Amino acid sequence: MSMLRQGAVTGGLIGLFWAFIIAITVSVTLSFASGLGFRPGSLGCLVLGLGGGLAAVYLRDARMLAGGVILLSVVLMFTPLSPILFGEGVPVFWQVMAALSFGLFMIWPLNIMLVEAHPGAMSRHAFEDAVIRFLTGFGYIVFTAVVLIPFYVMVMTSLKSQQALLRNPLDFSIELSRGWDLFRSYAELFGQFNFGSYLWTSFYVSVLTVLITLLFSVPGAYAVARLRFRGRAAFSRSILLIYMVPMIVLALPIYIAFSMTGLRNTIPGLLMIYPVTTIPVALYMLQGYFRGLPGEVEEAGLMDGLSRLQVIWKITLPLSLPAMVSVSLYVFMIAWNEFLLAFMLLDDPSKFTLTRGVAMLNSSEIPRQHLMAGAVIATLPIMALFLGLERFMTKGLTAGSVKG
């Protein structure tokens, strides 16, 4: 342990790891951006990482260090010691870009990580700080990449043509010369595959689900939160119990019942089931919020001659508007994203919801970019809602996430 805490060892190791991480990141990013061949070069990473780490410990002039490393990585680029290796036919411009970004993103954070490092034995505090900074940098890169790459691929694939995809699956650069033709997949989805109608179906099914859910859960939540009655505790617990029943267990009997009564393949049938899957969540979230409201205001209302229902309508609901927004958003999201029931209960393409419509695109006869365009169409509205109302959405997610 004390060996590790020597400034030179800490600096060298962190520099080494960081150089590899940055080399991989730069290669992956540039590959995805240009479709050309980039890969990390072990020898170059070894030399530059170790050297950079040691230099950061011994040489305290940050500007000189940065300039040196960036210059070195550009120079080394033309030797086998390059930290980034290139496939055939990579233009010099991209090579210089790769070397420059490697040098910059390698030395700049490294300097910050090793700010407390010095030659000789370091204190435990300084050592752990350096390690934590390294892990933090690593974490940011990994999380951002892992979350972003699938969405990047989703959007970019939807803009490609079939031939371009088959030629080079790595090339996600946008051919701006195609102009409006870029959005051909979308045009075909809305034109030939009826996605406009699916979008509308999904929208009104989700909105109606929200309304029905609120209609049922607001009185229920109020009763559980405010009124005293025998079996209240048992009731709150059984709400939670309902969360635990998996949909697939219910889907089978519902499928049978709907097949026999002719409710399968109808939107009203779907609207009978969707709210019930969300009522327990909504009830649970709302009763938590109602409990937090001051009871005195309601009692004052009662004293002034309002009935309980009027109290709910005139006092409790206006006070709990933020919670209602959160719950509505959360329920909307569940209904919009729902796949299993729509998949099992809807067969008639004229009644599909959006998720069911996208599932239909998953066949070998329909090109991939159509599937991805469908995925983008399904994702965009919920993303817009999420980004626009993130505060409420996050609250809803936190309060309701007993449901998965």
Added chain:
Amino acid sequence: MTHPTPPSTRGALERREARLAWSLLLPTIAIVSLVIVLPLLAIFWISFKPVGLADLRPVAPVVRESLRERSGAMVIEYRVRNSSQQKEIVGMGFTDTLHDGVTLGALPEECAVDGGLLRCTFGDVEGGFNERIRIPVTLDGDSDTLEEIVEGSAPSGYGTGDNILTNSEFTLDNFARIFDGDEFWSVLWATTFYTVFGTIGALVVGLFAALLLNKSFRGKGVLRGLYLFPYVSPIIAVAFTWVTLLDPFSGSLNALLIQMGVTDSPINFFGQRPLALIMVTVFEIWRYFPLSFLFILARMQSIDTDMYEAADMDGASPFQKFWYLSLPMLLGILSVLFLLRFIWTFNKFDDIFLLTGGNAGTRTLTVNVYEQAFAISNIGAGAAVAVVIFATLLLFSFFFFKYISQEEGL
């Protein structure tokens, strides 16, 4: 002097409050029992029934009517058949309304006219029963319009077939089938692996993400929103994106790996045996880490900073602060999250179904319900798997309530 005592019986006000509470809860209770409790009972019933997908269409008489010319004379022809080839229908027959302008001639022995209503009865008929009834008619008016009128009103058939779902035939075959042999063990293994590692993975990754964002810096809000993307987007979109990204033939990831020299030939991530199960678990972690991240971050931000200042004064190192201060404070939320996520991962169906369809050793219990009921068309066996799931869940929820009720707020 008597001391005032609390009332021993329930007062009128209290009773009225309870009555109001129940009336407010009644709609919810009613609809929930209709859509959740009833199906749950039904699934137990079905699991003991030898019922296949084809049995869902009930056995019923099928009657078609046509008005046509036959060797110079007009006849109404009824084609009557039993929809099933095997099962009998008890008391089968049909009725049809007569129209003005159509006068029936000689009736066959099965049929009788009763006040403007034609009624034909066949009694009990075997499976595969198929018969034509021809009744000569005289028309009074234009034959084309009359044909339209006659064929416009459909005759209604009646008769009761034996319904496998409601009769008293029970069997244990469904359970015998699903517990039989290697398949059950492979399903159980996949479920256990997926649930345990998916839950722990999502929790650990979520904890790491929360640690990253538990400080204030510019762009924190953006990153926090970004890290929630996987959870917020529709499952169908992200699952298909992963399938596209990891495709062995045209997937970008394979192209990348080959180009970087990690592998020589494309890897079939979702198609080969141990890897597919690992990949669906990785997907589960990817999709649900935001949830634990959100919870853990919220809890972290409510921890009192005084404690850390005191620890700083005592010379605690960063790792020591995490290990001895943060982690114990987070233990409560971590255990609640573990229990919840455990149950929810166990219940998960969509993810695996969309990624692999339950192939390549990824068939969990929930996917098995679908597989048995719809792929093999054995509804009974699917229901039996569902019963097994439900029983396991009851066991889980016992633990859940035992431990979770100690946690404030959940």
